[in-house]
Amino acid sequence: MKCLQVVETAYRATLEEQDDPVVWICHAMKGAGADLGVLLRSGAVNYAVTGQDPSGLAFGDWAQKHPPDLQGDLRALMEKRVPVYLVMEDAMERGLDPETLLEGIQLLSWSEVPALMEDYDQVWHW
Amino acid sequence: MNSNLTLTFSLMDPPYENARSTTAFRLIEAALRKGFHVNVFAYEGAVALPFLQQRAHANAVHGRDVEQEEHPLPHQWVQSLMRLAEEKGLQLQWVNCGLCVDERGVDQAVSGVRRGTPGDLWQFAQQSVNTLIIPAS
Amino acid sequence: MSHYLVLESRDCLESRDSKKMATLAEELVQAGHQVTVFLIQNGVLGARSGAVDFFWGEMADRGGEVLADEFSLRERGIPAQGLHPGVEPASLDRVIDLMASGCKVIWH
Numbered sequence: 001m002k003c004l005q006v007v008e009t010a011y012r013a014t015l016e017e018q019d020d021p022v023v024w025i026c027h028a029m030k031g032a033g034a035d036l037g038v039l040l041r042s043g044a045v046n047y048a049v050t051g052q053d054p055s056g057l058a059f060g061d062w063a064q065k066h067p068p069d070l071q072g073d074l075r076a077l078m079e080k081r082v083p084v085y086l087v088m089e090d091a092m093e094r095g096l097d098p099e100t101l102l103e104g105i106q107l108l109s110w111s112e113v114p115a116l117m118e119d120y121d122q123v124w125h126w
Numbered sequence: 127m128n129s130n131l132t133l134t135f136s137l138m139d140p141p142y143e144n145a146r147s148t149t150a151f152r153l154i155e156a157a158l159r160k161g162f163h164v165n166v167f168a169y170e171g172a173v174a175l176p177f178l179q180q181r182a183h184a185n186a187v188h189g190r191d192v193e194q195e196e197h198p199l200p201h202q203w204v205q206s207l208m209r210l211a212e213e214k215g216l217q218l219q220w221v222n223c224g225l226c227v228d229e230r231g232v233d234q235a236v237s238g239v240r241r242g243t244p245g246d247l248w249q250f251a252q253q254s255v256n257t258l259i260i261p262a263s
Numbered sequence: 264m265s266h267y268l269v270l271e272s273r274d275c276l277e278s279r280d281s282k283k284m285a286t287l288a289e290e291l292v293q294a295g296h297q298v299t300v301f302l303i304q305n306g307v308l309g310a311r312s313g314a315v316d317f318f319w320g321e322m323a324d325r326g327g328e329v330l331a332d333e334f335s336l337r338e339r340g341i342p343a344q345g346l347h348p349g350v351e352p353a354s355l356d357r358v359i360d361l362m363a364s365g366c367k368v369i370w371h
Contacts, residue, residue, distance in 0.1 A: 032245030
């Protein structure tokens with residue numbers, strides 16, 4: 001079974017988790033043998049942007065040592081042969097420069113999403 | 127009856143935060159009443175749904191004491207759905223993401239709930255005719 | 264061709280993203296797929312007859328099916344006869360049936 005994981009919600013507790021829970025579960029399920037693709041849409045397109053720097057979170061004498069590396073987690077997914085797609089219109093609406101997006105991500109227009117969804121047996125929208 | 131078929135639901139919301147939780151319970155109930163086996167994978171805050179330490183309270187605004195108020199407790203909903211499944215001879219498997227349980231300290235769940243991993247979600251999905259992800263937003 | 268079930272839980276007047284999901288649903292219909300939109304929770308608020316900018320209604324005009332959760336309607340005081348044309352009340356049993364039929368199901 002092939003399953004497309006659509007990530008919409010962005011930066012939900014990423015600092016507490018030190019990752020994105022949906023990208024993380026994709027890694028974990030891939031490790032369990034899942035056949036997955038990932039589509040970033042809405043605010044989650046920003047996960048592909050270079051220059052994200054969540055370092056420096058500190059409360060009193062507590063300081064975060066391992067801040068999330070969202071772009072790195074996506075890169076690692078692609079290295080595991082999980083294709084990662086991104087909705088171009090959502091990136092443009094947010095003023096993202098395609099040149100600043102993670103290399104290897106496949107840019108799609110919204111009108112191409114139905115065909116992508118047809119390539120998968122199930123669509124999980126997170 | 128569709129007792130050979132299984133539906134899987136993945137939940138993410140913690141109790142008392144979003145209408146999605148009650149909708150999820152309604153869907154699980156509807157699936158059981160129609161004769162489906164049901165798998166639930168509770169992820170992130172949803173692992174607190176079957177947490178046994180939830181306590182009912184009185185409600186002065188409503189003018190009711192604790193007995194009169196009968197405040198809903200999601201862990202009791204889980205127990206009730208477990209009983210419904212048993213009565214109908216169906217399986218209701220509920221797996222709590224173990225790491226999510228640990229980080230929240232909600233490790234006392236109702237009977238029948240077990241710890242698991244995202245691998246369980248993938249296994250559930252493969253064993254099911256369909257899977258619905260109900261995400262938190 | 265596939266059958267898609269979109270469970271829309273967001274108030275269309277509140278969520279800009281709902282319009283995007285409606286666009287996706289329209290694209291799916293245009294591509295020849297069957298699409299059922301099931302309004303639920305605050306997703307039913309825009310379905311009240313007289314509500315403005317109820318773009319899901321256009322789905323029904325274009326060949327999609329638009330249903331509204333009976334419980335969510337009742338919870339919000341929206342009578343079945345007070346719905347936007349093209350929207351039909353339905354129980355959650357319909358969602359279960361569609362899931363069992365192998366629909367590609369999307370919660371929004």
